[in-house]
Amino acid sequence: MKDQTAVAGIGTTDFAKSLDDSERVLALKALKAALDDAGIRPGEVDGLSCYSMEATEEIDIARNMGFGDLTYFGKVPYGGGAGCGVVGQAAMAVATGQCNVAVAWRSRKRGSRSSRPWAGVSSRVQGDQQRWSRPWGLLRPVDEIAMLTRRHMHRYGTTRDHLANVALAFRRHANNNPAAVMGDREMTRDDYMAARWVSEPLCLFDNCLETDGSCAVVVTSTERARDLRQPPALLHSWAQSLPAQHQTMTNFFCDDPLRGPAWACAEKLWSLSDVGPADVDVAQLYDAFSPLVPLSLEGYGFCERGEGGHFTDDGGIELGGRLPTNTSGGGMSEAYLHGFNLIVEAVRQVRGTSTNQVEGAEFSLCTSGEGVPTGALLFRRDR
């Protein structure tokens, strides 16, 4: 399906710590914005794709939006691992003729304390992801990632300065993006080093934001997209991976815990593509936590294994660097919407409309969560 489908429309709501609208209303607003951006009537939509964690049911979205008869609908699990698969599966449905116009979205409200991970938790922990870790006080996703981070530091010499490089790069990018939650908040290396610990070796600024907001995209055939309002963002290649032996977030028990889901995803992504990592002009790498960025740089082949931390040195992931990354500010400084805002930014880069535009960007990569079954999208500027 190489280059056969494209993102023809993107839409977002405001991003903020707290918004009045419900998740459902935010979803409807983002979807309306994306369809308007494309210049497609809601009645033409016949496919939809969403995260399994999405709270609003498909029938509710379809009826409120005034969609036509849907002939494709699907969901992708694993939270932040889902985003790219959600869009990729919508595109696959278009490419195979199951539908003509598909929409995908993520709507999320996390500003409220009642939505935190352990709200409503009971004293007995079920499931292999958590049963074998949480009772000993490894309670939060940040603790689970910190365990792998410490080992990566020990094995490869990754440092807190490398993680600060990640946090600072994304903050600087956000400072040029008026839509970013942290758009007007500057950060220095001293601020990073002085921040409170959350789970050593990870501090406050190694974590993504808690955000309310919604994003949506419209996917259709490249042929159709070329007749619409916006330059199409061609979906050149995409992939998902749930690698052998994988266990969500607590990948501690497999042969090689530091070889995360990015590796298998990258192998598929590049094998379906005409290009490789060296051809990527700009990347949006899933950043729920800063160490996921060096892990993804390694997994997707931008550097050798163990070199992900060093790759961030000397402005390596900043605008003008080796691989400008998370140019909207990403999950750590724009908004954390399970990675969907990264997809929207990846599209902007091939359209040429980012607030941190990489000049002449032709190939734009977006990835979903590392540490969980994941996905990736490689967009291409239309010629």
Next chain:
Amino acid sequence: MIDQPLLPGLDEESAPFFEYAARGELRVQACADCGVRRMPPRPRCERCGSFEHRWDAMSGLGTVWSFVVPHPPLLPAYSEQAPYNVVLVELEDDPTIRLVGNVVAGADDRLDSIDPHSIAIGMPVEVVFPRPVSDDEGAVVLPRWTPA
């Protein structure tokens, strides 16, 4: 929000690990046909496909593969002991098996009974079995570790 320590929900596969722990034994599930050990316990061997298993006794010696030091906000039962350590221990008998745990001064001591910054990757540790923790579903012994 709950204010007691979390306990593992037990099912057919996981329960024996904790039953052995209650008897002061560290045992790991292994395939009864090809002998490959596995963690977490599962119904079927991914190598040979067998549904038959056994529980192999381990020496209880291991080394710290990695560790973290959580700080609040945490659940209350953990927050009042923070900062504390959580370790991933690689077993000496079988380095393919790693277990999440805590290094404590003595089996029944608090999570912060050891300075978390005295922990290091590669540190040798030995399993200990504290008194059971109970809730209305029963009592569970969570294996912990002391410096070896």
